[in-house]
Amino acid sequence: MITLARIVWGITGSGDLVHGIIKTMKQLEDDANIRLTVIVSRAGEQMLRLYRVWDELNNSFSKVLKESNANVPFIAGPLQIGKYDAFVVAPLTANSTAKIAHGIADSLITNAIAQTLKGGTPVFLYPVDQGDEEVQTVGPNGEEFSIKPRRIDLENVQRLREMEGVTVMDSPFEIPNLIAALLKAE
Numbered sequence: 001m002i003t004l005a006r007i008v009w010g011i012t013g014s015g016d017l018v019h020g021i022i023k024t025m026k027q028l029e030d031d032a033n034i035r036l037t038v039i040v041s042r043a044g045e046q047m048l049r050l051y052r053v054w055d056e057l058n059n060s061f062s063k064v065l066k067e068s069n070a071n072v073p074f075i076a077g078p079l080q081i082g083k084y085d086a087f088v089v090a091p092l093t094a095n096s097t098a099k100i101a102h103g104i105a106d107s108l109i110t111n112a113i114a115q116t117l118k119g120g121t122p123v124f125l126y127p128v129d130q131g132d133e134e135v136q137t138v139g140p141n142g143e144e145f146s147i148k149p150r151r152i153d154l155e156n157v158q159r160l161r162e163m164e165g166v167t168v169m170d171s172p173f174e175i176p177n178l179i180a181a182l183l184k185a186e
Contacts, residue, residue, distance in 0.1 A: 003033065004033055004034075004035060005033055005034045005035070005085045005086070005179060005182065005183055006035050006037070006083065006084045006085050007028070007034060007035070007036050007037070007084060007085060007086050007087075007088060007179065008036075008037045008038075008039060008075060008079060008084050008086075008087045008088070008112070009025055009036050009037070009038050009039070009088045009089070009090070010038075010039045010040075010041070010044075010087065010088065010089035010090075010092075010108075010109045010112065011038065011039070011040045011041065011044040011047075011048065011057075011089070011090070011091065012041045012043060012044050012047075012089065012091060012092055012093045012095075012096045012109055013041060013042075013043025013044050013046060013047045013093050013095075014047065014091040014092070014093045014094075014128045015047050015050065015051050015091075015137075015138075015139065015140060016091050016128040016137050017091065017128075017172055018047070018048070018051050018053060018091065019051070019053065020172065020173065021090050021091060021126075021172045022053055022056060022057060022060070024172060024173060024175060024176065025038070025060070025061070026060050027176065028175070028176060028179060029060065029061060033183060034179065036061055036063070037063045037065065037075070037084070038057065038061050038063065038064045038065065039064075039065045039066075039067070039073070039075055039108060039109065039112070040057075040064065040065070040066045040067065041067050041096070041107055041108055041109050042066075042067050042107075043093070043095075044067075045066050045067075050140040051140045052140070067107065067108035067109075068108075069108070070105065070106055070107055070108055070110075070111040071108070071111060072108070073108075075108070075112050076111055076112045076114075076115035076116070077115070079112055079115060079116040079119065079121050080115040080116055080118055080119035080121070081119055082119060082120070082121055084121060085121070085122075085182060086121060086122045086123070086124060086178075086179065086182055087112065087113065087116045087121055087122070087123045087124070088123075088124045088125075088126075088175055088179075089109060089113070089123075089124070089125050089126065090124075090125070090126035090169070090172040090175065091126055091127075091128050091172065092125050092126055092127045092128065093127075093128065094127070094128070094129045094149070094150075094153045094156070096109055096110055097125075097127040097129070097153065097156045097157060097160060098152070098153075098156045100113050100114075100125075100160060100163075101156040101157075101159035101160055101163075102156075102159075113125075116165075117163070117164070117165045117166070120165065121165075122165060122167065122182065123165055123166045123167070124166075124167045124169060124175065124178055125160060125166060125167070125168050125169065126168075126169045126171070126172040126175075127153075127156075127157045127160065127168065129147075129149035129150075129153040129154070129157065130149065130154070130157050130168075130170065131149065132149070132154060133148070134146045134147065134148045135147055135148070135149075
């Protein structure tokens, strides 16, 4: 049983459900048994600024690291050798989903996932483009609009579902239950 779960939470450049995702992250951080290290891709930082939650993220978490390149800040090694108990990425863009599905590791988050999977630390992903139906979403200024994932996006999510060591979540709000199960299992 883990007494203190050390979780890395990655954020890529999709704004889908970002307010609820940050709320979920803060709820997890409030748990005395969980410590989050947040890593943010370059596009993730842009998105968080557009949605006006960059400052909230930085004020809510003691360790927020932003991408300089595919290996800076150096998080892949500690993830690979088990210094963390899990790696969560939510939201995960269609672009990052495609890279991971096809073994491309050229950004901080895609490289960290590739290296993490080599070491056996569990990876939990929330790709935003999962359903075949149109989805309502909200832009940075509160505007509502519909999107429909492309077939290639859905195929890439399916590839993730078939990857050993990866759990694909249908909703980012499943994460607290997955972390709770991880705490009990260890």
